[in-house]
Every structure is written in C-alpha cells, then in structure tokens.
Amino acid sequence: MGHKSIEEIINSEVILSVDDLVIKFNLRGQELTAIRGASLDLHKGESLAIVGESGSGKSVFTKTFMGLLDANGRIEEGTIMYKGEDLAKYKTEDEWIKIRGKEIAMVFQDPMTSLNPLKTIGKQVQESIELHQNLKGEEAKKLTLEILNDVGISEPEKRYKQYPHEFSGGMRQRVVIAIAVACNPNVLICDEPTTALDVTIQAQILQLLKNLQEKYNLTIIYITHDLGVVANVADRIAVMYAGDIVELGTADEVFFDPKHPYTWALLSSLPQLGIKGEPLYSISGTPPNLFKEIVGDAFAPRNPKALKIDFIERPPYFQVSQTHKARTWLLDPRAPKVEPPVMIQKMREKWGGADEK
Amino acid sequence: MKNKKEILLEVKNLIVEFGSRKKKFVAVNDVSFNIYKGETFGLVGESGSGKTTIGRAIIRINPAAGGEIIYNGKKISGKIDNETDKELTKKIQMIFQDPMASLNERAKVDYIVSEGLYNLKNYGTEENRKKMVEQALLDVGLLPEFASRFPHEFSGGQRQRIGIARVLVMEPELVIADEPISALDVSIRAQVINLLAELQKQKGLTYLFIAHDLSVVRFISDRIAVIHKGKIVELAESEKLFENPLHPYTTSLLSAIPTPNPRIERNKKIEMYNPGISHFDYDKNPPVWTEIEPEHFVLGNEREIKAYKKQKQ
Amino acid sequence: MTSKKIINKMADNIDPSLFEFAEYDETKGELSGYSNYSFWRSTVQVFMKNKVALALLIVIAAVVAFTLIQPYLPNQKSPTQIYINPETGMQFRNVRPNGEFWFGTNSIGQDLWARIWSGTRTSLFIGFAVGLFEAIVGITIGALWGYVRKLDALITEIYNVWDNIPSTVVLIILTYIMKPSISTIIFAMCMTGWLQMARFVRNLIIIIRDREYNLASRCLGTPASRIITKNLLPYLVSVIMLRMALAIPAAIGNEVFLSYIGMGLPIDIPSLGNLINEGRSLMMDPNQRYQLFFPAVVISVVTISFYVIGNVFADSADPRNHV
Numbered sequence: 001m002g003h004k005s006i007e008e009i010i011n012s013e014v015i016l017s018v019d020d021l022v023i024k025f026n027l028r029g030q031e032l033t034a035i036r037g038a039s040l041d042l043h044k045g046e047s048l049a050i051v052g053e054s055g056s057g058k059s060v061f062t063k064t065f066m067g068l069l070d071a072n073g074r075i076e077e078g079t080i081m082y083k084g085e086d087l088a089k090y091k092t093e094d095e096w097i098k099i100r101g102k103e104i105a106m107v108f109q110d111p112m113t114s115l116n117p118l119k120t121i122g123k124q125v126q127e128s129i130e131l132h133q134n135l136k137g138e139e140a141k142k143l144t145l146e147i148l149n150d151v152g153i154s155e156p157e158k159r160y161k162q163y164p165h166e167f168s169g170g171m172r173q174r175v176v177i178a179i180a181v182a183c184n185p186n187v188l189i190c191d192e193p194t195t196a197l198d199v200t201i202q203a204q205i206l207q208l209l210k211n212l213q214e215k216y217n218l219t220i221i222y223i224t225h226d227l228g229v230v231a232n233v234a235d236r237i238a239v240m241y242a243g244d245i246v247e248l249g250t251a252d253e254v255f256f257d258p259k260h261p262y263t264w265a266l267l268s269s270l271p272q273l274g275i276k277g278e279p280l281y282s283i284s285g286t287p288p289n290l291f292k293e294i295v296g297d298a299f300a301p302r303n304p305k306a307l308k309i310d311f312i313e314r315p316p317y318f319q320v321s322q323t324h325k326a327r328t329w330l331l332d333p334r335a336p337k338v339e340p341p342v343m344i345q346k347m348r349e350k351w352g353g354a355d356e357k
Numbered sequence: 358m359k360n361k362k363e364i365l366l367e368v369k370n371l372i373v374e375f376g377s378r379k380k381k382f383v384a385v386n387d388v389s390f391n392i393y394k395g396e397t398f399g400l401v402g403e404s405g406s407g408k409t410t411i412g413r414a415i416i417r418i419n420p421a422a423g424g425e426i427i428y429n430g431k432k433i434s435g436k437i438d439n440e441t442d443k444e445l446t447k448k449i450q451m452i453f454q455d456p457m458a459s460l461n462e463r464a465k466v467d468y469i470v471s472e473g474l475y476n477l478k479n480y481g482t483e484e485n486r487k488k489m490v491e492q493a494l495l496d497v498g499l500l501p502e503f504a505s506r507f508p509h510e511f512s513g514g515q516r517q518r519i520g521i522a523r524v525l526v527m528e529p530e531l532v533i534a535d536e537p538i539s540a541l542d543v544s545i546r547a548q549v550i551n552l553l554a555e556l557q558k559q560k561g562l563t564y565l566f567i568a569h570d571l572s573v574v575r576f577i578s579d580r581i582a583v584i585h586k587g588k589i590v591e592l593a594e595s596e597k598l599f600e601n602p603l604h605p606y607t608t609s610l611l612s613a614i615p616t617p618n619p620r621i622e623r624n625k626k627i628e629m630y631n632p633g634i635s636h637f638d639y640d641k642n643p644p645v646w647t648e649i650e651p652e653h654f655v656l657g658n659e660r661e662i663k664a665y666k667k668q669k670q
Numbered sequence: 671m672t673s674k675k676i677i678n679k680m681a682d683n684i685d686p687s688l689f690e691f692a693e694y695d696e697t698k699g700e701l702s703g704y705s706n707y708s709f710w711r712s713t714v715q716v717f718m719k720n721k722v723a724l725a726l727l728i729v730i731a732a733v734v735a736f737t738l739i740q741p742y743l744p745n746q747k748s749p750t751q752i753y754i755n756p757e758t759g760m761q762f763r764n765v766r767p768n769g770e771f772w773f774g775t776n777s778i779g780q781d782l783w784a785r786i787w788s789g790t791r792t793s794l795f796i797g798f799a800v801g802l803f804e805a806i807v808g809i810t811i812g813a814l815w816g817y818v819r820k821l822d823a824l825i826t827e828i829y830n831v832w833d834n835i836p837s838t839v840v841l842i843i844l845t846y847i848m849k850p851s852i853s854t855i856i857f858a859m860c861m862t863g864w865l866q867m868a869r870f871v872r873n874l875i876i877i878i879r880d881r882e883y884n885l886a887s888r889c890l891g892t893p894a895s896r897i898i899t900k901n902l903l904p905y906l907v908s909v910i911m912l913r914m915a916l917a918i919p920a921a922i923g924n925e926v927f928l929s930y931i932g933m934g935l936p937i938d939i940p941s942l943g944n945l946i947n948e949g950r951s952l953m954m955d956p957n958q959r960y961q962l963f964f965p966a967v968v969i970s971v972v973t974i975s976f977y978v979i980g981n982v983f984a985d986s987a988d989p990r991n992h993v
Contacts (some may be wrong), residue, residue, distance in 0.1 A: 229615060270543075282551055334686055
C-alpha cells in the first residue's frame, strides 16, 4: 500500500506531545471540565484516529493545538509540546499565526460553510499558498492548479474560476482539503471530514486523504465517531469518553482486542454485528454531566461490569502491549477476569484476532 | 418471511415535483412499491435521491403530482375528505431525523407528546389523556416525570425517544421513520433501533424505514428498496439484496459501506457507479421495472435484464 | 507515550475488596441531568450584565411610575389651570423656574411642572397604545402572511401599496379629516405602524415555518392557528418586544412632528409634542429657553431609554449570546 507499517510508525519521531491536558469552560456562570487530563503522542507520518461521541471532548481537544478554543474556554493545566515549544502557553494571535496553516492545518466537517461563497475557489486555494509557501503570482497559480489536480478536481483551469456554489458537497470538501494542503502543513487535523457526505463520496475522500498523506508527507489526525471511517484510515486509535482518553492502541489492537468496557460497548453496538431478530447490544443511559466533578471512572454508572473501585478512584493506564494501553481497573492484576461481550468474541471469530497478520 | 402478505400501502407510479412550472425539479420519478402489513420496509438512498420526499408524500406533507398512493384499499393521495384526513392522521405517523429540530423547544414534553391527541380529541377525560402520555413515555423507556420538563433538558437520544412517544400515543398502524438514527451518537443508535424493533413486536406496527446507512437498514428491514435520483433501481428481501445485488448502483453502494474491520477496510476497492457507461443505451432502450425472481425487482432494459438473469445462473 | 501514569508494580495500598463487582443500577445512568438551561433566565442574566441598559430601565420605570403618582402628591398644581398672581392680578406668564413653579410657567401662566408630567403621561399612553395595537395587528397579519401560502401574494400586494404611501402623508390626511384628539392620533399612527411589524413577523415565520418540529405538528394534524400560536410566535417574542419598545419613541416622535405642523393635540391636552412646540417658539430668548429645555430632556431620556432597552433586550434574547 505504500503506507508505513506499525513498527515504522512507532519508531518514528514524536512531533506533537500532549501531557495531562485539562481544559475548562465558563458556561452561564458554571464551570465545565471538557478535558480531564488527556495525554497523547503523535508520531511523524501516522494516521491517528480520535474516536468519541458528542460530549467526549474530541473536537475541543484538537482545537487547542491550533488555538481555536472558544473565548470562554481555557487550558487549566498540562502541556502541548510541538517542536520544542509549549503551545499551551501561547496567548496571542501572533504566536498562533506561526502555527496555523504552516505547521498545523484543519479540515472541518461541513464543506457548505467552510468556504467563502464570495471568492472563487482558485483564489481561496492560492491565498493559502501565497500566505504559507512564499510564492506569488504565476508560480502560486501553477502550484494551485497542481494541488487542485491532486485532490481530484478535473479540469482545474476551468474550475479555478468557479465559485463554491457551483460545486457539489464532495467536490467542495476536496477544495477544503486543497486549501489545507496548500498550506504545506506538518500535521493535518480532519474533524469529521466525511460525516456530511454520502457514503460513496465518503470512500473517495478517505482515499484522497491517504494519497495526499503519501505525496505530501503528512501526519493526519482524524476526529470521528464513525468506526467504519476509523477502520479505513487509522494506524492508531484513541478512544475518548467524557474528556479522557480511555484506550489507545493500534487499529488491530483496538478493534480485535479492546480492553476498556466503553470500547467494548461501542464496538458491540454496531449493526454490522447484529443478529436479525435479536436486540443489538446497547449501552443504557447517557454520558455524564461534565459540570460536576467526576469521581472514579466516568463510564462506571453505565457499565454493568463495573468494580466498586471504579466509583472511588480514577483508573490509571494499564499497559497491554508496547503500543496498547487502557484506563480501566479491569486490567489491574487484582481484578476479576472479565470476558468481553459476546459480540466482540463473535467479531474475532468472524474476522480473526489481533495476532493474525 | 411473512406468510400473510396483506398489503397495507400501495405506491403506484408516484411522481413528486418541486418548483414552478418553468423550473420544475422532479424529485420522485415514477416510483412503485408495496408495503405489507407488519413488515419493515427499508428505503435506502443517498442525499437528493428522493427517499425523504416519498415518505412525506405518503403522509401528505408533499403533494403528489402524479400516480396514486393507496392505503388499506383507499386512495389517500390527492384530494381527500375530512373524515379520511382525520383517520390518516391517526393511522400513519412519522418519526423525524433531527431530535434537536423536531421538538418544539418552548413547549413542555407533556404538550409535545399530547399534541396529536388534542387534535383528534379522542382521549376522553383529562385524566385519561395524562395516563396515555405516561404510558407512551414508559413505553419508550423514559420516566413519566419527564412530562413536565422542556426538550433542552434532554440528550439527543432521549429527545428522539420523545419523538417516538408522540407517535406511539396516536396508536398508528404505519410509521414512517425518516432517518431516525442518523443524527444520533453511535452508541445511542443501538438503543433506538432496539426500541423500534421492540415496539413493532408489541404493537404490530408496520415501518417504512428511510435511511442512507445500509448496515442499519440490513439489520432492521425485511425488504429493501434502493433509490437513486428519484427512481427505485432495485427491490428485494434484505439478505437477497446483500448476497446478490444486481443493479450497478446497488453494488456500488454496497461496496462503499464502511465495515468496522481494519483489515478489510484498508484494502477495499470502491466500485464507482457510472450511469453513462452502465446505461449507455437507455435512450434507445428505456428501462423497465422487472421482477427477476420472486420478490426481487430490478430496473433495467432488455439487455441488462438478460445479463442479470445470466448472473443468477 | 508518557509513562508517568502507568503502574506496573503490585505494591499499591488499595483495599483488595474494592476489586469486586459493584451493584449495577441502570436508572442511575439515565438520570445524569442534562442541562438546566432556562431561556428566560439566561436572557435576564445577559440583560443585567449590561449596566447601561439596566440603569436606563430603572430610569424609565421611575419616570413612568412618577407620571402616574405625581397628581396624587401633595402641593401639585393643575396642568391646565392658569395661575394668577394674587398681588398683581396678572397671569404668571413666563415665570422662570422658582420655588413655587418648579419648572416655571408658560406664556399663559400654566405650571410647567404639572404640564410636563401630564404631557409625558399622555404621550406615553399614546406610545403604549400604538405599540400594543401595532403588536396585535402586525403579528396577526404577519403570521397569516408568512404561514398561509395562499395569502402570501395577496397580502404582499396590499403591503406594497400601503408601504409606498409615505406614513407622514397618511398621518396628516387622517388627522386633517378627523378632528385632532388623543384617539385620532392613536388611530392615525396605528394605520401606518403595523406595516413594519407585519413584515418583520412574516420574514421570521418564513424562516422557521418549515423546520422539522412544525412539519411534525402538521403530521399530527395541528391546525394552522395553533401552529402559529404555540410553535412559531414563542420564537418571535424577543423581536416583538424590540419592536414594541421602539414603537414608543417613534410614536412620540410622530406626535411631536404633528404638533409642529399644527396637526397635533389641542393645547388643552398637554402632551410632549405640544410642549416642545410651545417651547420651540421661545427658543431664541435665553430667558425663556427653559420652556423648551425641560420637555426636550424628557423626550430625550424616554427615547434613548426605550431604544437602548429594546435593543439590549433583543440581543439578550438571542440564544447565541447565552453563554
């Protein structure tokens, strides 16, 4: 496939390192803790997927890498180390200008609202180039056309002069990606890049991103709730719940050997694993209220297999393999042996375990 | 599957148009299918395919420009008298896609769930109405005390369940579920799917399940119709459709379904649907809705049907 | 990977019994209360943060209250009575503000203090009445216009015709035909005022008309009237209140204008318009300027207050500002 193998990725340098990040928001006089001490390392050239549902904090988490946090939010604790600098300490726009685009670029969810309806798409892509790659005029335009071609826009000369409303949803998303790539970034963050698109277009866009990753040597972070997307693109997966990363591992490990009860629940509830006529495995209840302080494991109230200690003390990370760790007391040697739900075992039977290569 | 194939809904050559006479857009173009009593009929398509429009035409939000819709033997498209209108309000109901937009933010849950009852005026006493609301909330797994609260106090999944409760309280026969889980979180979808399946068993409901997510539709539907740009291209029992898809659009759609298996996904090749190539002779030889084998219909012209039949052997 | 949190050692002083299964209560998961956001409470909170608006609200409340209780205070003079100096037998004309006449007197000897409060009362009454009428008629017509598609073309035509006639012309013609009185003026202003409100309401209704919750109501058989009252209008409350707030200074302004061209209220009914008009004619004389000064201050305060309060309230009622 041309893509790096897991070994290569783990051994490549760490370009972004987040340590114990705590993010809080002031909301109508109350304080909400959106991220409760999350840590993550990003290796050069990898595709990392951050999986979570609404309220998990996955978008907020990555917005801090670019200083896009809302005005009522702040980084309370923790560090974000990038090229020797701690991005968490950045306060002014001047500091962030150096990072945005040139180092870290973002592709947003809704292509309808990410583009300026009053400018031609050619201009929008070219602006990016002129700002971040120090090219002007004809040279910039040449590169623009090349990038438009790379993202799969046919007849780039003609489409250069067109406006966003003349493009379909999938094509617009390609333009958005072109703008991001034109910045020549190190890291590309894609926040639900295909959620608003049809299934057939989705597959194309994901393939496009993979191609671009190779050509432009990008490191990509995918934020999504769609496990199908994750299976398609991810080298490593971070599962987020209630502002914390509860499981981190390679794609194979997380899909075929998940350890955290939330990951079990997430995988089990997929309709692809359902048996017709029988109810799907579902998690009851709703995510916790982040205005209140969470004691112990945030997932405990919804976990039928919760231990008493889950309600008292927050579990630390337990290492499952060199690349795989999870925050659950079930991995503690003193905990009783708990088998993952039937669905997960069925998945293993159907598609093979983590150790099959 | 179903032994007693009693037809509940017949859609015959339905045409739905939008816009004025000059700039007409045909959203639904000569669509025909039947829904049997007690089954879950899945209607799958991408955005702009017309699937939502079909649902809205059945429940009479969008007028039919051509063709007929027949419910339980009675024509319900076009002009109908007040009595039939009232009857239909009770018998056919709809669950909407976006739980954040489908509830009136300024009304209490009690009013939202009882709205239909107030319209039909068939609940008897106030006591009785309250009981019906309570029962509906319990049926969907919510607590009766939620009746005095406002929608913003609930999560997406709970709001969707309120939407289901307001449909249930009408005691309908046919429920049109228009993308009921697309806007929900992954883990909540399973809850709602289970709820819908459970309610179907309990109350003998018939579902028209409209969605773009094939894996969900496969799980919940008995039969599936695939719709593309206003035309149904294939209709078959779920498993048959997945095992043996005939129409090139169906195969392309199936190949694009994301599977939660990294090994398969990473090496997947998507099949592109190219109508220009597959249907190059539609001008000379227009397609016909043909039954290839019992309960398996495809839209194709002579040449294609011949090829499909060969495929089966 | 940060290894600070990874525990490899067994040595931990945690009670082993904690590693047993806990009781699983399914309802505990359901009850995690979602949000206690209340629309009106947030609106009020945001409004209160704006100190200027809050101050002006208090000022207006004080002014309105005072206009109502002023006649019942001790030692108040009548606004229409002509006061005659007992010593000279002459009218107390154009007396500058002093201990007896707190705001002075006008050219025929009437007490300006009493006249101003009475005038403010009248003008505010006219303003509120017009605002109320505008609201009722404007909302009704606007709602029907926006919601009932069949009426759209018809009402649009009526609106276009009506809108093209300058409101001042209408005002003048109506007051000319009917004798000037409080009811005439109110009627005249109402004839032109409802237009803008109707248009506002109609535009908003068109925007929210096809949202899913309204489609749901239609599926449930809810008649148009109830959809308008229960589904649509509650969303328009903030806009409606803004327009009502602005209607009041507009009405006062119109009334002043009418007085200026001689179509205002008769002089025996004091109103801010009359008072301004009277004062205006004495503007050049520095000794008599007080006759213009006091009513001008009152009008300014009232106008600015309603304007600011209306706008700040409309902003506060926008859910996007509720953070």
